[in-house]
Amino acid sequence: MSNVGIVIVSHSPLVAEGTADMVRQMVGDEVPLAWCGGNGHGGLGTNVEAIMSAIDKAWSEAGVAILVDLGGAETNSEMAVEMIGEPRAQKIIVCNAPIVEGAVMAATEASGGASLREVVATAHELSPS
Amino acid sequence: MAALNLAGLIAAAADMIAAHAEELTALDQAIGDGDHGLNMKRGFEAVRAEAEAFSAKPLPEALKAIGTKLVMTVGGASGPLFGTLFLAIGKEISPHPDRASLTAAFGKAIEAVAARGKSQVGQKTMLDVLQPVHDALARGKTAAEIADIADAAAKATVPMKALRGRASFLGDRSIGHMDAGARSTALLVRTVGQAIGESA
Numbered sequence: 001m002s003n004v005g006i007v008i009v010s011h012s013p014l015v016a017e018g019t020a021d022m023v024r025q026m027v028g029d030e031v032p033l034a035w036c037g038g039n040g041h042g043g044l045g046t047n048v049e050a051i052m053s054a055i056d057k058a059w060s061e062a063g064v065a066i067l068v069d070l071g072g073a074e075t076n077s078e079m080a081v082e083m084i085g086e087p088r089a090q091k092i093i094v095c096n097a098p099i100v101e102g103a104v105m106a107a108t109e110a111s112g113g114a115s116l117r118e119v120v121a122t123a124h125e126l127s128p129s
Numbered sequence: 130m131a132a133l134n135l136a137g138l139i140a141a142a143a144d145m146i147a148a149h150a151e152e153l154t155a156l157d158q159a160i161g162d163g164d165h166g167l168n169m170k171r172g173f174e175a176v177r178a179e180a181e182a183f184s185a186k187p188l189p190e191a192l193k194a195i196g197t198k199l200v201m202t203v204g205g206a207s208g209p210l211f212g213t214l215f216l217a218i219g220k221e222i223s224p225h226p227d228r229a230s231l232t233a234a235f236g237k238a239i240e241a242v243a244a245r246g247k248s249q250v251g252q253k254t255m256l257d258v259l260q261p262v263h264d265a266l267a268r269g270k271t272a273a274e275i276a277d278i279a280d281a282a283a284k285a286t287v288p289m290k291a292l293r294g295r296a297s298f299l300g301d302r303s304i305g306h307m308d309a310g311a312r313s314t315a316l317l318v319r320t321v322g323q324a325i326g327e328s329a
Contacts, residue, residue: 039204041171043164047204071294072206075245079200079209 005032005058063116172203192219272322
């Protein structure tokens with residue numbers, strides 16, 4: 001699949017899974033999609049290893065857009081992108097957008113074959129700043 | 130500096146974090162998400178479990194491996210922040226560092242942590258301990274003096290208003306509590322200072 005992939009990273013596995021569920025129902029199976037949430041020990045949180053494997057799962061040569069909830073999800077996602085390393089890191093962008101709306105809008109844009117830049121721009125339009 | 134006993138230092142750091150895990154968690158419960166002590170303990174126990182393998186490597190590679198292990202095991206935002214600190218020192222330091230090499234590497238590592246957390250000094254974070262420690266290193270202070278400076282710097286985060294991290298959501302209510310990351314940083318500075326002091 002050459003559509004941009006979407007990764008959803010929340011502190012809560014329920015939020016991440018629920019958001020992914022919304023994306024699937026509203027956008028269908030046209031985009032590679034993966035989610036992760038929780039600290040891996042049953043609590044709220046995010047962890048770099050899980051984010052790296054979600055990126056692997058949603059990987060597309062067109063790139064991957066990551067949607068995050070709170071600060072730690074962003075910091076951990078940026079670390080995961082750095083640890084994945086070049087050349088793939090160049091094709092992964094952590095979006096500054098609300099997680100649910102951003103994921104749905106980014107996936108909708110991606111499902112039409114848009115570029116990573118276009119997908120991320122669509123998500124960023126939702127950002128309050 | 131004489132050869133550093135890295136395995137011993139790792140054990141001392143893990144002991145120090147374990148001994149203060151409850152205190153760190155209590156600090157984090159006041160203004161954060163309440164898992165800092167547990168997270169740090171898990172990370173440093175994971176490093177302790179591989180202490181022999183880490184200490185067999187040249188110092189730069191050992192520090193990078195420790196940083197990566199912390200990133201993967203601490204969890205929360207502390208994982209990337211403390212991990213980046215070690216990774217960046219490892220990238221910059223010479224295999225047999227003198228004080229100048231350590232100070233320069235430490236300075237670069239502070240920049241890396243600030244970039245990772247999109248933060249700066251004065252925002253009630255670990256940077257508020259790291260920067261005074263760097264300045265003390267540069268001014269030639271002893272390990273014991275530096276440890277005291279780190280403690281004082283952690284205490285100085287009490288009246289600050291948090292502008293980064295979970296505590297920033299509390300706004301003015303973050304004032305009056307010590308930052309948990311600043312405290313754990315001061316604990317680690319004391320441990321490292323003792324280890325380096327013994328080998329100096």
